Amino acid sequence: MRARRWARDPVAVGLVIGFLADRAFGDPRRHHPVAGFGQVAAHVEQRAHAQSRGRGALAATSLVSATVVIALVERRLPTPARVLVGAAATWAVLGGRSLEREGDAIAELLGADDxxxxxxRIRNLVGRNPSNLGxxxxxxxxxxxxxxxxxxAVVAPLFWGAVAGVPGLVGYRAVNTLDAMWGHRNDRYREFGWAAARLDDVANWLPARLTVGLNTTIAAGFSGLQGAWDVVRTVQRDAPAHPSPNAGPVEASWAAALGVRLGGTNHYDGVDEDRGHLGDGKPVSAADIPRATRHLRRLSTAALLTVVGARVASRHWPQRAPRTR
Structure with missing residues (x-):
């Protein structure tokens, strides 16, 4: 019975296969579809850019809507093709394995005093100026x-994939890519990129809270109720100091789960930004990077099991028979 349930849900099967492909291979090396979308978005920006929230909102919603509409074609395919398309889309939008590889590479460089x-290498991960960082x-x-x-790069794509299939996967990645390109607080994007940044805030609100919940559960598995309470307490106390409504809770939950202190002052585009202090642990050192990549693997697996399990359960929940008179 359980096998037949999976066979009837190509989205769930595609999510699992795509997740395993990301674990095995990381991001596609060439012809990455996200890079292709970024090129289209850059072309649209050249033509549409103005110091106008309205122009930016129109550009962002048009690009996201077009992406979702194209993805809806997947629903007209036969089941085996839907599984393959879903797996390919999941592999393309997930970034967990590549994120781990970047972390491992930086840890190795720091270990060699390079x-x-x-x-x-850290420029691949952050937007802050690293030239004077120790x-x-x-x-x-x-x-x-x-x-x-x-x-x-992990929880949100899986969440939206479980909710809406391939349109959810690629629609979320379109929103997230536009935020990365346009959601900056500088003179060029403060107005034009406002809508892209707000769309990303909305799209990530639930996945960010799911990430906190998963970190709470993982901490409970290692340290019992005290570990879970430390995550909840740290998020409630420290997350509001972070300027992002989603990154704040996520980073605070990670700080508590790893037992480190995150946050502080970062330098972006000539401006110092105070992100508060997250957590009560020791300051981060190079030795904590491998711990972070191991935690990411646990969190990624927990996210997959949670969202796919919830999807399968919800789609096959027993229906109440209609009343007869």
Whole structure:
């Protein structure tokens, strides 16, 4: 019976296969569809850019809507083809394995005292200026990026894939990509990128809270109720100091789960941004990066099991028979 349930749900099967493909291969090396979408978005920006929230909102909603409409074609395919398309889309939008590889590479560079190489490599993960960062600050930047992207690159795509299938997967990634491109607080994007940033806030609100819940559960598995309470308490106390309504709770839950202190002052585009202090643990060092990548693997697996399990259960929940007079 359980096998037949899975066979009737190509979305669930595609999510699992795509997740395993990401674990095995990481991001596609060439012709990445997200990069292709980014090129289209850059072309639209050249034509539509203005210091106008309305123009930015129209550009963002048009790109996201077009992506979702194209993805809806998948629902007209036969079941085997839907599984393959869903698996390919899941593989393309997930970034967990590549995130781990970046973390491992930075940890190796720091372990070899190659500070110059680590400063160059950390640019793949963060937008802050790394030119004057020491080893511990690079390690903090790396762990914070792994923490924040655990929601953006793993939990949120899986969540929206379970909710809406391939349109949810690619629609979410379109929103997240536009936020990465346009959601900056500088003179060029403060108005034009406002809508992209707000769309990303909305799309990540539930996945960010799911990430907190998963970190709470994982902490309980290692440290019992005290570990779970530490995550909840840290999020309630420290997350409001972070400027992001979603990254704040996620990073605070990671800080408590790892037993470290995150946050502080970061340098972006010539501006210092105070992100508060998250957690009561010790400051991050290079030795904490491998711990963060191991935690990401646990969190990713827990996210997959949670959202796919919830989807399968909800789609096959027994229906009450209609009343007869």
């Amino acid at each position: 500070l110059t190489g680590a400063r160059l 080893a511990d600050e690079i390690a903090r930047a790396c762990v914070e990026s792994i923490a924040e992207n655990s929601a953006d």
